[in-house]
Amino acid sequence: MTQTIIWTIAILTLLGALLAVVLYVVAEKFKVEEDPRIDDVEKELPGANCGGCGQAGCRAFAQFCVESEDLDKCFCPVGGNDVMQKVASVLGREVAAKEPMVAVVRCNGTCENRPKTNEYGGYQSCRVKAALYSGDTGCSFGCLGCGDCVSVCQFGAITMDPATGLPVVDEEKCTACGACVKTCPKGVIELRNKGRRNMRVYVSCVNKDKGAVARKACKAACIGCSKCAKVCPFEAITVENNVAYIDYTKCKLCKKCVAECPTAAIHAVNFPVVKPKPEAAPCHPERSEGSVKPEVEKKEE
Amino acid sequence: MDKLIVSPSPHLHTKTSTKSLMRDVVIALIPAVVVSVLFYGWSELLVLGVSVASCLLLEYLITKYLLKTSCTLGDWSAVITGVLLALNLPATTPWWVVFIGAVVAIGIAKMTFGGLGQNLFNPALVGRVFLLISFPTYMTDWAKPQGFITNSIVDAYSGATPLGIAKGLGPQGVEAMDYLNMLFLNIGGSAGELSAIALLLGFAYLLIRKVIKPYITLSIIGTVAVFSGIFYLANPAEYTDPLFNILSGGLLLGAIFMATDYVTSPMSKWGGVVFGVGIGVITMLIRYFGAYPEGVSFAILIMNSVVPLLNKWFHTKKYGR
Amino acid sequence: MMKTFSIGGIHPSDKKISKDCKIEVLPVPSKVFISVAQHLGAPATPVVKAGDQVKVGQVIAEPAGFISAYVHSSVSGTVKSVGPRKDIAGNNVVHIEIDVEGDEWVEGVDLSDTLVTEIPQDNKAILDKIKMCGVVGLGGATFPAHVKLCPPPGKKADCLILNGAECEPYLTSDYRIMLERSKEIVIGAAIMKQVLGGCPAVIGIEENKPEAIKAMKAALAELQAAAKGYEGISVMSLKKKYPQGGEKQLIDAVMKRQVKSMGLPIDVGAVVQNVATSLAVYEAVQKNKPLITNTLTVTGDCLPLEKQHNYLFRIGMPLSYIAEYAGGVPEEAAKIISGGPMMGKAIANLDATTVKGSSSLLYLTAEQTVRGVESACIRCGKCAEACPMGLEPFLLQKYARNSMMDELEENAIQDCIECGCCLYSCPANIPLLDIIRIAKGDVIKIIRGRAIKN
Structure with a gap:
């Protein structure tokens, strides 16, 4: 009896010691030398692993930051300037502040503006739909409405508005990681600067068809008439391929173009209303992108 | 014609749906159900009714209030589970035991895994095995209730299943049995084990309707035949013969209706064959050497657990590779 | 056999x-629109312009690459315009519009x-x-x-x-x-x-x-x-x-x-x-x-x-x-x-x-x-049985939905011929081919990219 106990203890102890040695040797042999600063940087990151920075995840981004010469090349869109400052201080380097961005849906092809010409009957995915054909409306450039951007957004910032059939970006939640921009097969979503007090002016259309064709497909289409470009005092607007584009780095938010646009394709959002109506209060973040606001704005002009 | 539909190819679609496949399985079970009701009477009807109704009810309640998904009763899969569970129980099982079996089958074995298509184990079998372990007295009470038709063979042997006899007395005990009778009308046992020919009718229907492929069923039966054949030839005094093993107990019910369940069987042909061989071997090991007289349920459940592995190992033959 | x-x-x-x-021979309409992309490969380059007279069988567009083809006029008449027009998928493709005069x-x-x-x-x-x-x-x-x-x-x-x-x-x-x-x-x-x-x-x-x-x-x-x-x-x-x-x-x-x-x-x-x-x-x-x-x-x-x-x-x-x-x-x-x-x-x-x-x-x-409403996969394997390339569509669609590119390539998604047998035979109406087709394109791109690198 006693002998059994002694033997058991002896064998188990021996086995334990032996395995400990094996584990130690293996751990030594396969040890990966890593810069300890990578861990420190990673701790500062949001940990969303969204890939918005262009790296495979937060750890990869931390490594990228540590290894890169110039921190200005690295930017974590989710964490923003705060996080980048912290990263810079961890690494003992400097980083310039970047302007905050937000995703903007550049299509106003609501069910009303852009009537359906056929019925899509396949898998509800923009990619599948785009690979098949131009879409179920007359416009072959605009939003397809299957919500690939909604499913790809890790921050729940995009929802589909059932009334318009278009995605709506929640500016509070949007981190400008750019996942939706990459996903959208039609390139409808763009990252634009948040702008002074969140005020932005942009062309809500990407239709490259000629004016008449675009107008026929959608009432709110940019027809490439160049009126906005002519009226812009800051040369911020260019018209290329029958569609206008406002360079947000040059735009001074004067809204002259908004008044000029014959199809109301230029949207101005989050501007304070001059004569405020109760239902058109400016601070209504979840509805700020939709079609309602710009029309209100236009009435004011 | 209002607006033309546009969708990716193909533009035609088979008429076969999940619903029609499941309904076909229920239809294939009808002969076995009819035979069992005829010979076990009202009590069997009660077991069937309680089993099917509680399976449907549970699935409804779980999808509606727990998972909050759309109702899946229309796909007939809960009906199959209900019927199979009932056929796996003795006709004398009290209704509340049947209900507990349904709770385990639908509630635990099926819905906790995510419902149809996600469950690892055959729900009806999990229910049955749970009852077998929890309520062994009810589950092995093979007393013959009053049926709509009386049959001298059935009545004569009431009280024990052929496998029970074989376990107790060895092959000598089953010598008196007539295999032709077993083919048409088994003696004693759970409802679904009653008539081999009724089950084979269902098998033929499933094959004709192309609901299942025969290889899983055939490999189980083949394995049982070979395995018991070797033992029987080596020592006929100790081991029962192949034909007896195929016709008795729940082997046919299991091989035709439960091992072939889409969700819990391998997808590829060779995976299916290995799956069947495994069930056959485990069944015979339990029958010959285990404590229980019958081992089909356990065999199928054990092999269910290796299905993901079999799916990983066995793939279809690819073109040009 | x-x-x-x-x-x-x-x-x-x-x-x-x-x-x-x-x-039966269809009579020629008063106007035709001839696409320059009627073949696999690069669209042909138009060699006529508005106002040109063309005859039946005259070359109106020339190949723009090794894999490309000549396009001929199917009617005689005057070229009205050369410009984008929507094809059957609604996408803009250059068409040559010809007003028919005689034959x-x-x-x-x-x-x-x-x-x-x-x-x-x-x-x-x-x-x-x-x-x-x-x-x-x-x-x-x-x-x-x-x-x-x-x-x-x-x-x-x-x-x-x-x-x-x-x-x-x-x-x-x-x-x-x-x-x-x-x-x-x-x-x-x-x-x-x-x-x-x-x-x-x-x-x-x-x-x-x-x-x-x-x-x-x-x-x-x-x-x-x-x-x-x-x-x-x-x-x-x-x-x-x-x-x-x-x-x-x-x-x-x-x-x-x-x-x-x-x-x-x-x-x-x-x-x-x-x-x-x-x-x-x-x-x-x-x-x-x-x-x-x-x-x-x-x-x-x-x-x-x-x-x-x-x-x-x-x-x-x-x-x-x-x-x-x-x-x-x-x-x-x-x-x-x-x-x-x-x-x-x-x-x-x-x-x-x-x-x-x-x-x-x-x-x-x-x-x-x-198509019927999509329901859960019951793992019946009918898609794999139907696939003439011996692929396992149920597996491919699962990997594709999760963007598992290596697994997709291992399971030969690039061999898919898009015949539609899988989607046709699926009793659960899972859009197998819709999903596989897209992922196949991605995988082929990866394979080609690798081939160029090596």
Whole structure:
């Protein structure tokens, strides 16, 4: 009896010691030398692993930051300037502040503006739909409405508005990681600067068809008439391929173009209303992108 | 014609749906159900009714209030589970035991895994095995209730299943049995084990309707035949013969209706064959050497657990590779 | 034992409603729009401009690359404009708009009905003619024919397979030309066989078309008796099973050889051409006639028999014009398909025009074509059973939804031929092919990218 106990203890102890040695040797042999600063940087990151920075995840981004010469090349869109400052201080380097961005849906092809010409009957995915054909409306450039951007957004910032059939970006939640921009097969979503007090002016259309064709497909289409470009005092607007584009780095938010646009394709959002109506209060973040606001704005002009 | 539909190819679609496949399985079970009701009477009807109704009810309640998904009763899969569970129980099982079996089958074995298509184990079998372990007295009470038709063979042997006899007395005990009778009308046992020919009718229907492929069923039966054949030839005094093993107990019910369940069987042909061989071997090991007289349920459940592995190992033959 | 391919396959439907309708010639409309992208590969470059006078058969667009093809005018008249127009998928493609005036052909085209059975000996001249006449594969992919007929150096054709399977339900255009133009098809086959170095040629036809098999055999026997160069051609009847007409499946059925993954048919010594392509080759080589016509079936369950048609159309005719001429779009039609119901394209825009590869206007009713609601996969394995490439669509779609590229490649998603058998046979209505098609494109891109790197 006693002998059994002694033997058991002896064998188990021996086995334990032996395995400990094996584990130690293996751990030594396969040890990966890593810069300890990578861990420190990673701790500062949001940990969303969204890939918005262009790296495979937060750890990869931390490594990228540590290894890169110039921190200005690295930017974590989710964490923003705060996080980048912290990263810079961890690494003992400097980083310039970047302007905050937000995703903007550049299509106003609501069910009303852009009537359906056929019925899509396949898998509800923009990619599948785009690979098949131009879409179920007359416009072959605009939003397809299957919500690939909604499913790809890790921050729940995009929802589909059932009334318009278009995605709506929640500016509070949007981190400008750019996942939706990459996903959208039609390139409808763009990252634009948040702008002074969140005020932005942009062309809500990407239709490259000629004016008449675009107008026929959608009432709110940019027809490439160049009126906005002519009226812009800051040369911020260019018209290329029958569609206008406002360079947000040059735009001074004067809204002259908004008044000029014959199809109301230029949207101005989050501007304070001059004569405020109760239902058109400016601070209504979840509805700020939709079609309602710009029309209100236009009435004011 | 209002607006033309546009969708990716193909533009035609088979008429076969999940619903029609499941309904076909229920239809294939009808002969076995009819035979069992005829010979076990009202009590069997009660077991069937309680089993099917509680399976449907549970699935409804779980999808509606727990998972909050759309109702899946229309796909007939809960009906199959209900019927199979009932056929796996003795006709004398009290209704509340049947209900507990349904709770385990639908509630635990099926819905906790995510419902149809996600469950690892055959729900009806999990229910049955749970009852077998929890309520062994009810589950092995093979007393013959009053049926709509009386049959001298059935009545004569009431009280024990052929496998029970074989376990107790060895092959000598089953010598008196007539295999032709077993083919048409088994003696004693759970409802679904009653008539081999009724089950084979269902098998033929499933094959004709192309609901299942025969290889899983055939490999189980083949394995049982070979395995018991070797033992029987080596020592006929100790081991029962192949034909007896195929016709008795729940082997046919299991091989035709439960091992072939889409969700819990391998997808590829060779995976299916290995799956069947495994069930056959485990069944015979339990029958010959285990404590229980019958081992089909356990065999199928054990092999269910290796299905993901079999799916990983066995793939279809690819073109040009 | 009837020959067929060895893996998978389905039999969706036996319907060939319009099979007894003779080919009718469609009158030329007042205006045509000829697309410059009627073939696989780079769109052709237009060589005419608004105001130019063109004749029938005149080159109006030239190839813009190795894999590209000439496009000819199908009418005579004045070029009205050259610019973007929507194709059947609603995408903008450059079309050449021509106002029709008269029907004047370019010089040198033999418009008579006489059969030219003598095969020219100069292979280079033949290939040149095929190229100059803009002949492309008419089996669906519209791959330029002359490219396929010039095996790359070091590779030799062991067998020319003529695809007369027409395994898609409803389509009857190949069937009709096999009945009505059988001799021309055989001559085309003899020409291609000679170009390929005299390998044997097999004309594969599905068993559900006994009249076509009979007609082709008779034409072959007559030509073999009358002229030289027709040895080694045979007609083979094949089991009716979809996708028998798929290139890889046909090679398997006829030659018992399988093309390796990402490989070409010529790697196993096979060249596959459609019977309609063979007819186009005959017309190009023997008659100098460029590819500006093809046969198109107007059919569907919701059409009465007298409205079922097989038409000889010219490229550039608006589909709406053909539909109107045939008696209008039936009220019950919920979907119009260009091509067969398994692999054809749903038409989003009926104002689009016919192209070289157009083969049908197929009207399907809502009952026939609307997909059921997707439900959970029950792992029945019917998709894997049906897949003619031996793939496991249930697995691929799962990996694809999770963007697992390595697993997709391991499981050979790149071999998918998009035949639609999986989606057809899925009882749970899972959009297998929709998802797989996209992921396949991604995986092929990765493979190509890797090949360039190495």
